[in-house]
Structure formats: structure tokens, C-alpha cells
Amino acid sequence: MSDRRVPVRAGLFDADGDGTVTLLGSRCRACGRASFPRAEVCPYCGSADLEPVRLSPTGTLWGWTTVHAAPPGYEGPVPFGFGVVELPEGVRVITRLETVDVPDLAFGMPMRAELAPLSENEDGDTVVTYTFAPA
Amino acid sequence: MSDAVHIAGVGIHPFGRFPDRTVTDLGVAAVRAALDDAGDPRFDAAFCGTAYAGVAAGHKVLSALARTGMPIVNVEAGCASGAAALRLGAEAIAAGQHDTVLVYGIEKMPKGIIRSTFFEPWREEAGLAATPAYFALRAQRLQREAGVTDEQLARVVVKNRRHGVHNPDAMFRKETTVEEVLGSRIVCEPLRLFMLCSPNEGAAAVVLRRGASGDSAPVRLVGVALRSHLPGSVLGEATPLSGVDDRDIPPPTTLAARDAYAAAGVEAADVDVVECQDTDAARELLSYEELGLCEPGEQGALLDGGATTLGGQQPVNPSGGLLSKGEPLGASALGQVVELTRQLRGTAGARQVDGARVALAHTVGRGANASVTILTR
Numbered sequence: 437m438s439d440r441r442v443p444v445r446a447g448l449f450d451a452d453g454d455g456t457v458t459l460l461g462s463r464c465r466a467c468g469r470a471s472f473p474r475a476e477v478c479p480y481c482g483s484a485d486l487e488p489v490r491l492s493p494t495g496t497l498w499g500w501t502t503v504h505a506a507p508p509g510y511e512g513p514v515p516f517g518f519g520v521v522e523l524p525e526g527v528r529v530i531t532r533l534e535t536v537d538v539p540d541l542a543f544g545m546p547m548r549a550e551l552a553p554l555s556e557n558e559d560g561d562t563v564v565t566y567t568f569a570p571a
Numbered sequence: 572m573s574d575a576v577h578i579a580g581v582g583i584h585p586f587g588r589f590p591d592r593t594v595t596d597l598g599v600a601a602v603r604a605a606l607d608d609a610g611d612p613r614f615d616a617a618f619c620g621t622a623y624a625g626v627a628a629g630h631k632v633l634s635a636l637a638r639t640g641m642p643i644v645n646v647e648a649g650c651a652s653g654a655a656a657l658r659l660g661a662e663a664i665a666a667g668q669h670d671t672v673l674v675y676g677i678e679k680m681p682k683g684i685i686r687s688t689f690f691e692p693w694r695e696e697a698g699l700a701a702t703p704a705y706f707a708l709r710a711q712r713l714q715r716e717a718g719v720t721d722e723q724l725a726r727v728v729v730k731n732r733r734h735g736v737h738n739p740d741a742m743f744r745k746e747t748t749v750e751e752v753l754g755s756r757i758v759c760e761p762l763r764l765f766m767l768c769s770p771n772e773g774a775a776a777v778v779l780r781r782g783a784s785g786d787s788a789p790v791r792l793v794g795v796a797l798r799s800h801l802p803g804s805v806l807g808e809a810t811p812l813s814g815v816d817d818r819d820i821p822p823p824t825t826l827a828a829r830d831a832y833a834a835a836g837v838e839a840a841d842v843d844v845v846e847c848q849d850t851d852a853a854r855e856l857l858s859y860e861e862l863g864l865c866e867p868g869e870q871g872a873l874l875d876g877g878a879t880t881l882g883g884q885q886p887v888n889p890s891g892g893l894l895s896k897g898e899p900l901g902a903s904a905l906g907q908v909v910e911l912t913r914q915l916r917g918t919a920g921a922r923q924v925d926g927a928r929v930a931l932a933h934t935v936g937r938g939a940n941a942s943v944t945i946l947t948r
């Protein structure tokens with residue numbers, strides 16, 4: 437396996453050298469709402485007047501569960517955490533969670549974005565996605 | 572819609588697993604039963620709800636019956652596919668386009684967690700297309716915001732499975748207990764295996780006809796509402812990747828219920844019997860509020876008080892619901908209409924709601940799509 441990490445989908449997030457993972461979103465100049473992922477049109481009001489924004493890498497836990505059996509089309513490890521993190525921009529994001537210990541989690545606890553390995557591709561690169569872990 | 576449309580006949584193929592029968596076979600059985608029940612095999616147009624049966628699936632059913640030539644429209648709207656077909660049929664009659672319309676729904680679901688072309692492949696690869704996890708997050712939110720307990724979730728299952736014992740068309744006809752439900756394997760906390768309905772196979776059919784029949788008190792279709800979601804709720808059935816504060820955004824079930832009550836000229840309090848989307852135990856409780864059967868936060872109390880159990884004020888899912896019947900997507904909404912027609916005719920046997928005059932059917936799912944149908948007699 438190479439050290440290279442490739443995103444499961446380009447344009448969803450980026451990672452700095454210091455390990456900070458940032459979700460890439462948009463803010464609508466018409467209605468003011470932030471959204472994720474980036475889109476051509478605001479998903480709330482339909483305006484095309486959007487500016488790209490880098491969403492906060494930290495937020496609070498808003499919902500959580502554990503997926504115990506691999507869903508269709510998924511070949512990564514199980515069980516894995518699944519939930520919603522609320523970011524300061526007012527965006528609630530569906531995300532993997534880096535813990536499956538449900539009793540350790542609590543509504544409103546601080547969370548930080550990280551990368552999670554999913555699989556190895558044909559070139560030996562590690563395919564990664566965004567995830568959140570307790571901060 | 573006025574009272575121009577009535578239910579002339581209903582038919583159903585039991586919901587379950589039938590490895591030796593094609594989806595066409597299931598449809599043929601339900602359509603024949605509905606046409607027999609209507610007492611007249613003629614119809615002017617046909618609308619078929621299905622999500623998984625493929626191209627021109629409804630045509631194959633009517634070809635097998637040598638009953639073609641009229642317009643046949645195949646309709647997909649996720650869990651509301653059958654209701655979307657019903658709406659098209661009812662509107663065609665109300666608009667004066669046809670006098671008699673056949674509406675049917677057919678499905679053979681793949682086993683296990685339902686794979687959907689709805690999601691982009693990367694979301695499946697990242698584990699972010701796990702449908703039961705969305706159900707679980709909705710259940711957790713209901714627990715947090717309405718104080719619903721794990722035991723109350725289990726009691727929804729116990730109630731519906733008890734009702735289902737009396738339904739020969741249901742897949743599960745055995746009672747269960749709170750202990751058994753809470754002891755079944757965890758799928759996604761807080762949901763356990765017995766709290767989730769099984770995708771399965773089945774078909775249901777309804778014949779709609781204009782005006783009064785020979786029957787002095789026909790079952791009338793007085794409201795068929797179909798709505799999609801408004802954007803914003805991260806846990807909505809549209810399963811977006813993100814959302815915003817959704818407290819002031821009505822869910823699609825609420826939108827459909829408002830439309831259906833307005834069309835029918837009735838209120839939630841007038842409803843005698845309900846068939847609602849119990850994809851999972853929490854989904855039924857969410858529906859209580861969204862359909863206006865109770866105030867926010869009162870879902871658990873409504874269940875505990877017995878109002879939604881057979882013999883209560885507003886029994887919900889006397890058929891046993893999807894938790895007993897299983898869910899063949901295209902057929903499930905029409906299966907509800909078959910049940911409620913029997914309830915209004917007074918022919919539901921051991922699961923009869925005494926004196927039922929106003930009945931409501933509800934589905935919600937992928938899309939998002941939500942339907943609310945109101946029948947009266």
C-alpha cells in the first residue's frame with residue numbers, strides 16, 4: 437500500500453499537512469444559509485449566487501448510531517459509527533463517526549473532522565472519506 | 572375530489588416471500604380478485620405502482636389477463652408508488668376522463684437492506700447510504716425530543732404484531748413480547764431487528780368507479796394527497812447529506828395530511844381507523860404527530876393509553892401494519908386501501924374496528940414521497 441490517500445469523491449473535503457480536515461461547502465448570498473457539499477444551486481432557496489466556504493473542522497454531536505452490518509455497496513470495516521454533527525455555520529452534516537461505543541457519546545459533545553480509510557484502490561492508494569471523532 | 576369516486580372492488584395477493592411466483596403472477600392474482608369483487612371486469616384505464624419490477628411491469632400483468640388496449644401507466648414514487656397510481660386514477664375519474672379505472676401495485680423486493688439507485692455510488696462506498704441508520708437517527712431524535720423509551724418502541728411492534736395475527740394476508744402472524752423485541756439483535760441503536768419491517772413481495776388492486784353504484788352506501792375515495800419534501804431536514808426521507816434547523820419546516824406527511832383533510836372535509840379527530848407507514852417502530856410514532864392524531868411530544872402517551880390499539884379510540888394498523896405484513900413498496904399503499912375498504916364495509920373479521928366510517932391511509936419514504944388517502948362510507 438502506498439502512502440497516498442485519495443478522496444472517495446473529489447471536492448468534498450481537503451486535508452492540511454497538520455491533519456486538519458475541512459469540509460468544503462457553500463454559502464448562499466441570497467438566503468444566507470450554508471450547505472454541504474458544494475452545489476451549483478442553493479438547496480434551500482434555489483439561488484445560483486453561491487460563494488464557496490470552508491466549513492469549520494469542529495462541531496457538536498447532534499445524532500449518532502452504529503451500523504453493524506455492511507450496507508449495500510460498502511466494503512469498508514464494520515461496525516462503524518454513523519451520525520450527524522452540527523457545525524457552527526448552522527449546517528447539520530451526515531457523517532461517519534470514529535466511535536461505535538454508543539454509551540460514550542452525548543448530545544452536544546464537541547467533535548472534530550478526521551479522515552477515515554475505506555479501502556485500497558487499484559493503484560494501491562488508500563481511499564479515504566471524512567469522519568468525525570470526539571474532540 | 573368530491574364524492575364522485577368510489578371503490579368498486581378490492582383484491583390482494585398476500586404479502587410474504589413467494590420464490591415460485593413472478594411479480595406478474597402476484598399482480599394477476601390481485602387484479603383478478605379486485606375485478607371479481609367489482610362484479611364487472613371492464614375498466615377504461617390502468618395505473619400500476621411499482622419501484623423494482625422494471626420496464627412496463629403493469630403491462631405484463633394485464634397482458635397475462637388478456638386485458639389490454641386501454642392506456643396503462645406505470646408509476647414510481649418510492650413507498651408511495653401505489654398511492655401515486657391511486658391519485659392518478661382518481662383524478663382521471665374526477666376530471667371526467669374515464670368512468671372506471673384499475674389501480675394496482677406489485678413488487679418483489681430484494682432481500683435484506685434495500686439497495687437503491689437513489690444514492691450516488693461514492694455514498695454507498697463511504698457507508699453513508701445506510702438506510703436503517705437514518706431510521707435509527709430519527710428514532711433517537713424522537714426519544715430525545717418526545718421522551719419516547721425503548722420499551723415504547725417495542726410496544727408499537729407488540730401492538731401491530733398482535734393485530735397481524737388476525738390478518739391472513741400478513742407475513743408474520745405470531746404475537747411477540749416487549750422482552751422478545753428488546754432481545755432481538757441490534758441493527759442500528761436504538762432499533763432492533765423486530766422493530767424494522769421486512770421488505771418482501773405482494774400485490775394489491777383497487778377498482779375505482781364514477782358515481783353511485785348499486786350499493787346504497789359505497790366506500791368513497793374522498794382525498795388522495797401526494798407530496799414531496801421541502802428542503803432542510805437532515806433526517807428527512809429525502810436523505811440529504813446536510814440540513815439546517817428544521818423546526819419550522821413541515822415534513823411531507825404533514826403536507827399530505829393537510830391536503831387530504833382539506834379535500835375530504837374532515838379533521839384528524841373524525842378519523843376512525845388508520846393504516847400508517849410503520850417501516851420501523853419509531854416511524855409509526857412520528858406519524859401520530861405528523862397526521863395530527865396527537866400533539867408533539869404526546870406520541871408515547873397516545874400509545875400507552877391504548878387509543879391506537881384495536882378497541883381504542885383511533886386504532887392504527889389493524890392489519891398488523893408493515894411490521895406484520897412486510898413492505899412490498901409498490902403494493903403497500905394499495906394494501907392499506909384494501910384493508911380500509913374492508914374495515915368500512917364491516918368485513919374485516921376479528922380485526923374489525925366497530926362502526927368505522929372515516930379511514931386514513933399513509934405512506935412515506937424515499938424521494939421523499941408522502942401520501943395520505945381518506946376513505947369514507
Ligand SMILES: [Zn+2]
Pocket residue numbers: 464465466467468469478479480481482483
Ligand atoms: Zn439560498
